[in-house]
Amino acid sequence: HGPYQPHEPGYGLYQPGYSPYDDQIPDPKSRTLAIQNAKAYLLKSSTTSGLNLYDHLANMLTKILDEQPTNAVDIIENISKDVKWAHFQKKMDTLRDEHEILPTFEAAEKRKALFLKANGEGDEELEEEIGETPLPNVMETAFYFEQAGIGLSKDESYHIFLALKKLISVQPIQTCRFWGKILGLEMNYIIAEVQYHEGEEEEETEEEAVTEDGGKGVGEVEDEEEEKEKEDEPPKSTYKPPPVIPKEENGTGANKYVYFVCNEPGKPWVKLPPVTPAQIVCARKIKKFFTGRLDAPVVSFPPFPGNEANYLRAQIARISAGTQISPIGFYQFAEEEDEEEEVEGGRDTYEENPDFQPLSVAEMVDSLSAWVHNVQSILKQGRCVWLNPLQKTEEEEENEEEEKSEEPDELPQELQQEIGPPLLTPLSEDEGIQNIPAWTAQPSTNLIPQYAVAVLQSNRWPGAYAFASGKKFDNIYFGWGHKYSPENHAPALPPPVQAEYPSGPEITETRDPTVEEELAFKAAREEALAAAEEEEDEEGAEEDEEEDD
Numbered sequence: 001h002g003p004y005q006p007h008e009p010g011y012g013l014y015q016p017g018y019s020p021y022d023d024q025i026p027d028p029k030s031r032t033l034a035i036q037n038a039k040a041y042l043l044k045s046s047t048t049s050g051l052n053l054y055d056h057l058a059n060m061l062t063k064i065l066d067e068q069p070t071n072a073v074d075i076i077e078n079i080s081k082d083v084k085w086a087h088f089q090k091k092m093d094t095l096r097d098e099h100e101i102l103p104t105f106e107a108a109e110k111r112k113a114l115f116l117k118a119n120g121e122g123d124e125e126l127e128e129e130i131g132e133t134p135l136p137n138v139m140e141t142a143f144y145f146e147q148a149g150i151g152l153s154k155d156e157s158y159h160i161f162l163a164l165k166k167l168i169s170v171q172p173i174q175t176c177r178f179w180g181k182i183l184g185l186e187m188n189y190i191i192a193e194v195q196y197h198e199g200e201e202e203e204e205t206e207e208e209a210v211t212e213d214g215g216k217g218v219g220e221v222e223d224e225e226e227e228k229e230k231e232d233e234p235p236k237s238t239y240k241p242p243p244v245i246p247k248e249e250n251g252t253g254a255n256k257y258v259y260f261v262c263n264e265p266g267k268p269w270v271k272l273p274p275v276t277p278a279q280i281v282c283a284r285k286i287k288k289f290f291t292g293r294l295d296a297p298v299v300s301f302p303p304f305p306g307n308e309a310n311y312l313r314a315q316i317a318r319i320s321a322g323t324q325i326s327p328i329g330f331y332q333f334a335e336e337e338d339e340e341e342e343v344e345g346g347r348d349t350y351e352e353n354p355d356f357q358p359l360s361v362a363e364m365v366d367s368l369s370a371w372v373h374n375v376q377s378i379l380k381q382g383r384c385v386w387l388n389p390l391q392k393t394e395e396e397e398e399n400e401e402e403e404k405s406e407e408p409d410e411l412p413q414e415l416q417q418e419i420g421p422p423l424l425t426p427l428s429e430d431e432g433i434q435n436i437p438a439w440t441a442q443p444s445t446n447l448i449p450q451y452a453v454a455v456l457q458s459n460r461w462p463g464a465y466a467f468a469s470g471k472k473f474d475n476i477y478f479g480w481g482h483k484y485s486p487e488n489h490a491p492a493l494p495p496p497v498q499a500e501y502p503s504g505p506e507i508t509e510t511r512d513p514t515v516e517e518e519l520a521f522k523a524a525r526e527e528a529l530a531a532a533e534e535e536e537d538e539e540g541a542e543e544d545e546e547e548d549d
Contacts, residue, residue: 051087059083111266114162134176134194135165141178141474144467147444148455150478152181159265164192167260167269172197179259179320180463180477182312187263187292189312193320194258195251243389245381247276252348253376253384254280254317261312263292270294272313277382278305283314287482287489301491315481317378323464324375324475325456327364330356331374331424347423348376348384358470364454365441368427371456371466377420386418433460434486460484 042054060083064072072079138161145151152160160178168176171194179191248255260269286300294309304311331350364370376384421429430438436459443452444467458464463479501507513521 049084051084056080056083059087110264111159111162114159114166114266133168134173135168136177138164138178141476144453144469144472144474145455145465145476147453148465148467150455150465150476152478156265160190163190163262163265163269167192167194170269171260174198177474178476179316180479182290182315182477182481183479184290184292189261189263189290189292190265191316192260192269194260195256196258245277245383245387245389247274248383248385250274254321254378254382256348256376257320259313259316261294270309272309272316275310275313275317276305279310279314280317280378280382281380283311283318285492290481301494312481318483319461319464319477319481320375321378321384323458323461323466323477324373325371325427325466326374327356327358327468327473328370328372328424328426329353330471330473331372333424350374350423356471358468361443361449361452361454361469364468365443368430368439368441371427371439371468372424373421373427374424376423377425379418379420381418384420388415388417390415427456430460433484436486 039054042057043052045052060076060079063079063083069075069079138157139154142151142154142157151157164176164178167173173194174197175195177193179193182189182191250258255274259272261272262269282300282302282304285302286298286304288298288300288304288311290308290312294307294312296308298304298306298308298311330353332353333347333350359370378384379386381387427439432438438458438460440457440459442455442457443449444455445452453467453469456466460483461477461479462482462484464475464477466475467473
């Protein structure tokens with residue numbers, strides 16, 4: 001090797017009596033130390049592979065000496081690659097090889113149940129169910145969205161198709177639709193929008209109500225026992241929290257549809273709980289990524305009332321209310337509805353128009369007035385139909401009559417009724433985001449316009465799309481579940497700190513007296529006692545003189 005250069009990991013560069021340009025042999029101590037430093041450098045492990053150069057060179061030399069190839073210097077690079085490859089190869093048994101389980105094999109095992117027919121399922125039953133099945137044609141919808149470059153792969157779409165079929169076979173579902181896919185940090189959510197048969201969902205709500213009533217009864221008994229045990233109760237607060245706005249009944253408003261989710265096709269479907277107005281109001285103030293676990297907590301400010309399953313359901317309600325659209329004229333209101341319903345909460349139901357005549361693709365792309373919203377908008381209150389929280393039932397009024405006799409009357413503030421856009425409102429009335437329109441309409445292709453499909457993209461909710469081709473249309477969502485904001489998300493600030501209680505002489509703590517003040521106080525007290533004793537003695541002497549007289 002020769003003498004070490006300054007840039008090489010050797011020792012002896014600055015030792016006295018030794019120079020790289022001298023022919024003198026260094027002393028044995030410095031030479032031994034230089035060898036140790038060089039070996040330590042070769043033994044340094046790589047940060048990527050974990051190997052070190054010393055062992056690698058030793059293995060290469062061993063392989064060359066064992067095999068003794070011709071022209072070893074010409075194939076030294078291939079020998080180095082073979083040594084590295086042998087290090088990472090899995091050691092197999094000489095009698096029987098271990099079969100390696102590939103990720104694709106594991107995924108196929110999970111989806112194997114989707115391709116199996118149920119017991120007793122025959123061709124005759126399938127032919128009868130073709131006309132009445134609620135199963136949507138996911139592959140046909142995926143074909144139309146594929147024209148615009150939107151959607152999933154064909155394999156995943158078909159797996160979702162089979163997963164929806166399995167869901168329909170288990171649940172009493174009347175209508176079913178593939179809503180979309182919301183992305184998460186760990187896992188994703190595949191969402192199905194369904195409607196139960198009449199009467200099926202009511203039974204579930206009745207069971208929930210019974211359990212809630214039962215829980216309240218037990219709590220009231222415990223409260224009575226605690227009140228009896230308490231003798232000295234602390235003063236009660238006069239603060240009255242704002243009334244809780246009840247959720248909309250199942251089958252109406254934001255809870256019109258029921259949603260099932262799963263992380264992958266083949267995994268079990270999980271039913272999401274109904275959404276409440278408080279969850280929708282809070283979801284508008286926060287912005288959180290989904291993890292893919294329904295039981296994950298939602299840590300945010302303001303605190304979200306629920307876990308990720310509730311937050312997911314609230315975002316689905318918001319996205320559906322803003323992006324579910326249909327061609328104008330496809331739906332119409334029923335003629336039998338009363339005018340009173342229109343004035344109170346607006347119409348919430350519609351039916352298909354049998355005389356619908358579809359517009360051309362050019363007309364549906366040129367004007368947003370050719371599209372309408374077919375889902376009710378959500379008010380600031382968190383409901384689709386406004387509810388006066390100050391309006392009380394007869395039982396609450398009877399209970400409050402007794403309290404009013406003891407407490408002075410407090411006049412509640414009158415609330416203004418919120419009115420949102422009615423159902424089937426054209427998209428042309430949607431407000432834009434600064435200089436960005438709410439929707440972007442374009443044909444799927446300009447090269448073959450006679451076979452193009454009208455495609456709409458929501459700029460308010462990135463990932464929401466809709467297509468229309470003749471009498472066929474559909475909506476879908478692929479995204480993170482976040483609303484577009486031109487500015488960065490700024491969390492709400494905490495409320496201001498409460499002011500300190502005003503300090504006055506009544507609550508101000510007295511100052512401790514000094515030693516001199518204590519001595520002066522004792523002296524004054526002794527003088528006062530002595531003066532009082534003298535007065536008593538004088539009074540006693542006067543009384544004695546009077547008795548003698």
